[in-house]
Every structure is written in C-alpha cells, then in structure tokens.
Amino acid sequence: MAVMTHYRGNVGDLRFNLFELLGMGDLLEGYELDVDTVNDMLTEVERLASGPVAESFAEVDRDPPVYDPASHSVRMPEAFKRSYRAWMDAEWWRMDMPVAAGGQGAPRMLWWALVELIQGAQAPVFMFGGGPSFAGLLHTIGTPEQRRIAEIMIDRRWAASMVLTEPDAGSDVGAGRTVAKQQDDGSWHIEGVKRFITSGEHDLEENIVHFVLARPVGAGPGTKGLSMFVVPKYLFDAETGELKGRNGVYATNVEKKMGIKVSTTCELTLGANEPAVGWLVGGVHDGIAQMFKVIESARMQVGVKAIAALSTGYLNALEYAKIRVQGADLTRAADKTAPRVTIDRHPDVRRMLMLQRAYAEGLRSTYLYTASVLDRGDPGMNDLLLPIVKGVGSERASEMLMLSLQTLGGSGFLQDYPIEQYIRDTKIDTLYEGTTGIQGQDFFFRKIVRDNAECLNRLFAQIEQVPDEAVKGALAEVRAMVDTMLAWQKAAKDQPDEIYKVGQNTTRLLMSVGDLVIGWLLARSAQISEQKVAVSKFFGETVLPELSVRRQILERTDNALMEDVW
Template sequence: MGHYIANLRDIQFCLFDLLGREEILGKGIFADIDKDTANGMLDEMKRLSENEIAASFVEADRLGVDFDPKTGEGKLPEIHIYVSASFAHVAYSLGTDEQKKIAKLMLDKGWTATMVLTEPDAGSDVGAGRSKAVKQADGSWHITGTKRFITSGENDLGENIMHFVLARPEGGAVGTKGLSLFLVPKYHFNWDTGELGARNGVYATRLEHKMGLNVSATAELNMGEKEPCVGYLLGEVHDGIRQMFKIIEYARMMVGTKAISTLSTGYLNALSYAKSRVQGPDLTKQLDKASPRVTIIHHPDVRRSLLTQKAYA
C-alpha cells in the first residue's frame, strides 16, 4: 500500500449533499445507477487508488525518468497513457473527416500525446512564439522551431506520439491570433491501418531539471532540424489558440485536482499519525507526573495545525 489516502467521506458529501447528484441517479443515462451503486463504485476506486495506483506512483517517483540521447526516448509510468483520450477527443471533434482517423488510432493503438506551446522566449506570452509552419504542395506543413517544458515530450509508452503543436503559418499575423494548431506525429503512419513508417523530424534534445514531479519526462523538442517535421493543420482552419484551449482547460483542471488530492492526502496522513503518536500528558494534567501519556491529537496546538490543514484540503 502506498502513502495515498482518499477522502471518500468528503467526496460523498460534495456529490450528494453539496451538489445533490442523487437527484439525477435512476434517470436518463444514469437510469441503471442508484446511490448504493455509485457508492460501491467510489469504494472500489478508493481501493484501487490507495493500493495498485499509489504503489506505482511511489515507485515511479523514486526512479524518475531515464533519457537515452541515442534514441531520444524517456520512460514514463503507465498511467500517462490515459491522458491521450482527451487529446483524441479534440482531434475527433475539431479535425477533418480524414483527421478523425488519427483520433481513432490514438485510442485503438494506445498512442500518447503532448501539448506543445512554450518556447524559450515565449512562456506566458504565448503569442510571441517563433515556431513557423510552411505549407507544402500535398497539403501538409513543414514546421521548424524549438519548444520547451513539454510534458511527456518523449516516451516509450506507446509506439507513436501525437504532438499538438502551436506554430505560426508563413505570413501569419503577429500575436496569438496568428497561431495555428498542428498534429505532428513522432512517426509517419498509414492513416488507415496505423502502421508506422519513417521517423518524423521532431526530437527531444534534453530533459528539463526540476525540483519535483521527476517522473514526468518534461522535455525540450526541436522540430525540423534533422529532417522535415511534417504536421497537419487541425480542422484545416487557422484557429490555434481556441483549439488548444480545448486541451488546456482539461489539463489545467487536472492540475487543480492534483493539488487538491495532494493537500487532502497530506492532511489525512497527518491526522492518522496524530491519532497514533503518543507523546506527553494531556495539557490539563501536565503537572501530574503520574498522568498517562496521550496521543498528540489531544494537544491543542496539534489540533490547531490539523484544522488549518483541513481548511485548505
């Protein structure tokens, strides 16, 4: 069992008392689910998250990531593969009929995906990005530029990676309005079968050094230096920022969820420890040398600290 503890009581309170989700159970698409079934599903997710998933995170965080300069690949925990579903949804909902095949292949083949925005001189000011895209006779685009801080920028989880890259088409307007979103595969592929072909011209040139989250292969990507980096304009429309925000919104909510989960499990671990750690007598009996020792949760300052944690968690 790992260190993670799920606050099931708080989740149930939010779902059924605060949000009143019980009202929609047994109706419409939730016709087969009642409150007992929902609670059973939550119980099973709690068991899974506190055991197998938590254990995999502990191992992955201790090991960190490996980067092989020869192949440009890094290793990631298996859970990363599930984020591809949100990228595939964007490709399917905003892509052309032909590009919808990419979305299907991402799910069927287990391809991973990345969100590629930041550049060395364009972080929060994403409109200052210099990566360029030049249209080719066959309708594809050749992309050049360097991107930084790309989560899972290179990995060996799936046989292919679909990079969602913001770049400025040749002659495009300045600022964010001039950016377009391109689908850039790690390997070229057969659009009908998913069979892989030659390597595309997008490579990880290094891993970023970070204080935390070392399990994530945050990489620098170089496009178009070794050979042409071929990309496909999403939806055949130049509306990159709006399209990318479909991914950003999901990703940023997950960052918030991760923060809440970290705070919550930190509090629950502290609470568990405070209930088991015996130290000193009760404050009201501290002058009595024969008074029994108590767990530290009995001490006012510890209780105050726990209440502060609970308020934030």
C-alpha cells in the same frame, strides 16, 4: 494480504458532495446511470488508486526515467509501467471522451471525482494517460480525415502531449517563434524549439501525437496568428495506423526537477535535421481557441491534482497524530508524572489538523461545484471558477501540506513517510498552466471585467442565500475589494498608472474570493450534515475574518512599489 499504500482516499466525502451537496442524483438518468452504479464506480476506482496506481509512487521518485541523448529516447521505470497500465486497461478514461468517439457519457463532476482518486495516488499515471482525451478533442473539431486519426489514437491507445511553451516566450504564448510552412500535399513542416512539454517523450505507448502551436509563414503577430497542428512522433498510415517511420520531432532534453520526477518534462526540437510533418487541426487557423479547450481542462486537472494531494496529506497527518505519543496533556503540563498523550490531543496540532481538513474538504467542494455548474449548463460560471480551482487550490494545497509536515515533525522530513514527496510533487501546481499571478490576472481582467462582473454577481447572489453571519461578512469584504479594483480599472483610462494598483491586488482578490467560496460551501455543507458543523465553524471564525484585513490592505494601495526601489 492487503497492499500497503501511501494513499488515503476520501470516498465518503466525495459521495457527500456529489449526492447531498450538489444533487448529482437528478442528472444520472440522462446518462443511463444510477446511484448504486456510481457508488460502485467510486469504490472500484479507489481500490485501483490505492492499489496498483499508488504502488510505485515512491519507487519511481527514487528511480526516475532515463533519458538517452544519443537516441533522443526515454526509458520509463518498469514499476511505473505497471501502474500506468493498470489505469489504462481499466478504461475509465472513456468517461472523458465524446460518446461519438467511443466515450461513456457521465456528469463532469463524477469524472473529476474519479480523477481526484487517481491523481491523489499518483498524478503522473493520469497525466501520461491523456492520449484518449486529446483524441476525443480531435474527433470533435477535426476534419473527417482527422476523425479517423482520432479513432486510431483511441484504438491503439496512442499517447499525446500539449506543445505550447518556448524557451524565450514562457507564459507569453503569443511571442512564440515556432513556424509552420505549408507543403504542396496539404501537410505542414514545423520548425522550432518547445520547452516544458509534459509527457513529451516516453516508451509507454508505440506513438505520441503532439498537439503543437505554431505560426504559419505570413501570419500576423500575437496569439491570433497561431495555428494548431498534430505532429506525431512516428508517421503512420492514415487509414490503418501502421507506423511508417520516425518524424522530425525529437526530445533534445528532459528536465531534472524538484518533484514529479517520473513525469518527463521535455524540450522538443522540431524540424532541425529532417522535416517535422504536421497537419492543421480542423483545417482552420484557430489555434489559440482550440488550444484553450485543452488548457481549460488542464487547469482543472492541476487544481484537482493539488487538492487530491492535500487530502491524502491531511489524512496521513491525522492518522499519524492519533498514534504518535508525545508530551502530557496541556492541562497537566507541570505534572512530571502525568501520562503521555497522542499528539492529536495538543491544541496547536488540532488547530493545524482542522485547518488542513477545512481546506481539503472545502476545496473538494469547490472543484466539484465548478464541474457541477457545467453539468447544469452554465459555462460562464465554470469559466469564472476555474482560476479559483487552479490558483487557490494549488496555493492552499502547497501551504497546508507544510502543516501536514509540521504535524509529523521531524518524521515528516524523512522519506519513510510520503509527506515530503507530496510537497515536492505539488509545488509545481502553483506554476504550470499559468502561475498563480497569471490566474489572478485572468480572474480579474478576463472573468470579471470582460463581462462587467455578471457571473461574479450571480455567484455572490447564491452566496447571500446562506444564513451564516461569517460568510455574509466575508462577502461584504470581497464586494468592497471588487468595487475598489473596478474603480481603479475605470480610472486607468485617464490615469494609466492606476492600473498598477489593480495589478498589485489581483492575486489577493483571487485568494480572497477562493476563501469566500470555500467558507460558503462549508456553510452549505453544515446545513446538510452535522459532521460538517465543526469544520465550517472553525473556518468561519479563524479564516474568513482575515478578509477584513486584506480589504484594508487593498484599499490602502499606492504606487510606491512601482518606483525604483531596488
């Protein structure tokens, strides 16, 4: 008997993107893979996602983890444990690890395609399962002794968490006050409070290894003074992995949240009543650079999570629209005897469905293209595109899921359907790993200004090659936006207030470049497949023209907003 599932995957579109649009086939030989094997992988992971991973999706939202303040522990729901174990036992996570650490080599675009399937079914299953990836990082950048720790983490499937944020620092990581004091034996004692720590406490595995940013005593201010330490929940024998007893890092709160309720978002207190023992990662004080390897992957993961939710939301809405009968066809609206039709025949519903499809498929192409440039040895282009995947992906997914809700009408507001949970679970994607505003600033100041727009211009050169007038027009508008903002940036050297004009428009630019990239990839897809022609035409005619208005708004920016208007 088939398992009923909320999740609607789109393996067909994944295959189209991987093999037809992005040409992954010519990379497979280097990984000892072939097309048939990859197709089998996609089929098997979709089965896993729509079956045991998706099975507990709604139940654990209604029956979330239980935090015990007396023992500082969390009891996870049994249903979630089954979903989590199904994913971990399948060991697909080995594709995200170095081969030297026991990983299975594969193109990054294939890895992220598989991640889309799992995250669309139930993202926290994937999020809790990040221990092997952290172990792979430690194996790569750690000392020889720490490589052994990484092997233990993998063999015993220990969990891990990324520990950056502090209550008074937020996204300003350099303002963190957690301190590290070196001990005579070479270890460190960490003292401080961290907040918003995903997967910071749970009972899914016997141990959790926290990767903590802290400031060694005597180190300078800002991010350059930070170092990264491994701080395990339980101390252990460094050769055998045998647990030795509790370390001084405790969950002192678990946040009550709007969505992804099964994901334990913790406050962690280190070194309050007993030492929180840690070890300097790699034996070097290079914490922010080390942690950014984690952050970059996390931003990709967040973007893919949001895009996956949009895809299943759209497919659920489409399925509903095809069977929900209501109203007569608009051409016979005045005829009281006219037969009722399914709502997918109503023009405005079709508009909403096509817009959802355009963003779902266009954003899928965007994140896979972002992974593909890394596969082909262009890390600079990958860096440029990451804020688009995370910032634009999360914002558009959140917007479009509201259209999925509109498609279902009042039924979408009920827990009988998954859309309301998709909306709650996805809103966080616009916030964590850097809000959309932070992604916009990163995109302009770090990814465009810092390299004199070299990568951006290379991207524009690729976009120019598509013979699509709507895309070419949108490209001209975006180029004008960038030129105006770069002029303000230059003028700010003599007129500091000019930088405010830039700051008012970094998010607008990010969203506009995102729409341009989506339109471009949809147009490229339409050149390959007739099935993509309608969605590319729709996006080019209804979304890309908006960039002209955005450019006009940007060019008219003044600094009146920065006056005391409140």
